[in-house]
Amino acid sequence: MEYNEAKEKIVEALQKKQKTKTKFYFNDLAKILEEKPRVAKKLINQMIQEQVLEYWSSGSTTLYGLTGTGKQAAAEDEA
Amino acid sequence: MAKHETPLLDQLESGPWPSFVSDLKQEAEKRAKNEKGVEFQIPEDVVEDLLGVLELSYKHGRTHWKHGGIVGVFGYGGGVIGRYCDQPEKFPGVAHFHTMRVNQPAGKFYKAEYLRELCDLWDFRGSGITNMHGSTGDIIFIGTTTPQLEEIFYEMTHNMNQDLGGSGSNLRTPSDCIGQARCEYACYDTQAICHTFTNEYQDELHRPAFPYKFKFKFDGCPNCCVASIARADMSFVGTWRDDIRIDQKAVKAYVGGELAPNAGAHAGRDWGSFDIQKEVVDLCPTECMRYEGDKLEINTKECTRCMHCINVMPRALRIGNDRGLSILVGAKAPILDGAQMGSLLVPFIKAEEPYDEIKEIIESIWDWWMEEGKNRERLGELLKRQGFQKLLEMTGLEPDPRMVQEPRSNPYIFWKEDEVEGGWERDIDEFRKHHQR
Ligand code: SF4
Ligand code: SF4
Numbered sequence: 001m002e003y004n005e006a007k008e009k010i011v012e013a014l015q016k017k018q019k020t021k022t023k024f025y026f027n028d029l030a031k032i033l034e035e036k037p038r039v040a041k042k043l044i045n046q047m048i049q050e051q052v053l054e055y056w057s058s059g060s061t062t063l064y065g066l067t068g069t070g071k072q073a074a075a076e077d078e079a
Numbered sequence: 080m081a082k083h084e085t086p087l088l089d090q091l092e093s094g095p096w097p098s099f100v101s102d103l104k105q106e107a108e109k110r111a112k113n114e115k116g117v118e119f120q121i122p123e124d125v126v127e128d129l130l131g132v133l134e135l136s137y138k139h140g141r142t143h144w145k146h147g148g149i150v151g152v153f154g155y156g157g158g159v160i161g162r163y164c165d166q167p168e169k170f171p172g173v174a175h176f177h178t179m180r181v182n183q184p185a186g187k188f189y190k191a192e193y194l195r196e197l198c199d200l201w202d203f204r205g206s207g208i209t210n211m212h213g214s215t216g217d218i219i220f221i222g223t224t225t226p227q228l229e230e231i232f233y234e235m236t237h238n239m240n241q242d243l244g245g246s247g248s249n250l251r252t253p254s255d256c257i258g259q260a261r262c263e264y265a266c267y268d269t270q271a272i273c274h275t276f277t278n279e280y281q282d283e284l285h286r287p288a289f290p291y292k293f294k295f296k297f298d299g300c301p302n303c304c305v306a307s308i309a310r311a312d313m314s315f316v317g318t319w320r321d322d323i324r325i326d327q328k329a330v331k332a333y334v335g336g337e338l339a340p341n342a343g344a345h346a347g348r349d350w351g352s353f354d355i356q357k358e359v360v361d362l363c364p365t366e367c368m369r370y371e372g373d374k375l376e377i378n379t380k381e382c383t384r385c386m387h388c389i390n391v392m393p394r395a396l397r398i399g400n401d402r403g404l405s406i407l408v409g410a411k412a413p414i415l416d417g418a419q420m421g422s423l424l425v426p427f428i429k430a431e432e433p434y435d436e437i438k439e440i441i442e443s444i445w446d447w448w449m450e451e452g453k454n455r456e457r458l459g460e461l462l463k464r465q466g467f468q469k470l471l472e473m474t475g476l477e478p479d480p481r482m483v484q485e486p487r488s489n490p491y492i493f494w495k496e497d498e499v500e501g502g503w504e505r506d507i508d509e510f511r512k513h514h515q516r
Contacts, residue, residue, distance in 0.1 A: 027454055054149055055247070055287070
């Protein structure tokens with residue numbers, strides 16, 4: 001899959017869900033892309049590099065979200 | 080005078096054991112005095128506030144830390160764990176209190192000078208509080224603010240040749256026992272393999288794409304000093320295929336009391352004279368030893384390399400010469416689904432550079448787990464859910480009796496239809512001719 005196509009797919013899908021959910025597992029993203037994990041990883045890494053996505057970590061688990069979205073992002077700025 | 084009263088924490092100092100509370104108070108005092116004139120980049124009284132918020136948690140019986148965060152260094156999905164306090168007005172020093180994991184050197188060898196550099200950096204840009212070492216093996220830096228993260232990372236990677244470790248849904252920092260560097264029991268070079276795989280799997284360490292955490296641990300022998308068998312998704316345990324080397328003269332010296340059993344480790348008390356029958360032969364778990372007429376014999380076929388006899392008489396018994404390692408998979412601590420020990424996947428494999436065969440196994444396991452693993456499912460849980468046989472298929476390994484504890488137990492190996500002559504279909508009329516209803 002082309003990177004730009006992948007980016008559009010992810011951004012669109014994640015934006016649609018914004019109201020209910022802002023953090024996603026890697027597997028959720030791979031499913032949106034309909035790609036095997038290794039292929040999806042390359043594309044998603046690039047989205048991280050370009051700051052389309054950002055990581056959220058509890059320490060034990062890592063989730064992904066659109067940069068600057070979600071409760072935590074607001075808290076991060078005011079702190 | 081302490082900034083916050085901490086009567087509950089003070090109690091923790093009263094027992095016979097060293098207390099982290101005393102350590103924290105000492106660090107708080109050190110920062111307050113600041114004899115070295117450090118230009119602290121985060122609040123000077125961070126440790127005081129840490130004690131304060133902990134006291135409050137004891138009082139309330141609940142935590143005052145929020146869960147997780149976005150913080151990290153650019154491009155890395157692990158190594159930093161965001162922590163924020165939910166009482167920032169009361170304890171401004173710990174409003175941000177992020178953890179950083181520093182990838183420990185293989186075998187945890189360092190020079191004092193290197194430790195000093197690390198500590199100076201952490202006094203300057205963090206709380207000064209460390210944990211040597213976290214359970215994954217990392218050097219843990221406890222408590223700093225968001226703006227310090229990139230600064231610390233830059234300093235470590237550019238001037239100290241030091242990387243961050245793993246956290247989150249990543250490969251965690253591989254860890255190993257001290258191995259051949261100091262230990263005569265080591266069956267392979269744990270430092271070499273740990274270091275090689277840390278470099279080889281940088282992408283897995285820093286860019287999280289696994290369903291959950293994944294741990295490698297390397298033990299040089301079945302004594303398992305890093306407890307790989309109990310806590311690594313993949314444990315690599317040194318072993319050998321040939322006979323334990325026996326020095327009969329030294330055996331006699333143990334029996335005669337000239338050599339102290341367990342290298343004198345239990346000499347603090349008089350246990351009476353050494354009884355080889357009672358203390359070694361009778362304790363062999365597979366009953367494969369015999370001591371008769373001043374001669375010790377071991378039936379190698381039955382020996383499971385439990386290390387007991389070697390640990391008791393290290394001068395007389397030595398690991399074999401045909402060495403390698405066993406790979407076990409699926410161990411984990413009880414977070415979601417109960418604790419689990421590793422299951423034997425590869426009974427013996429040579430551990431020689433460039434470790435291509437071992438890498439193939441690792442990567443085939445990852446492919447399986449990344450595709451089939453549910454969110455937050457450890458390898459051991461997937462193994463239980465889909466069966467050991469599935470793992471064998473995915474890794475291309477042949478089933479082996481050593482993977483089974485005993486006949487008819489470990490019922491995760493099943494026949495498939497195409498492996499059985501005639502398949503599952505039976506002619507019922509033919510069957511009824513010989514068997515009544
Ligand atoms: S695990 Fe074995 S080889 Fe490694 S340090 Fe312990 S006793 Fe030595
Ligand atoms: S290593 Fe363990 S199983 Fe093997 S001979 Fe010694 S005591 Fe017995």
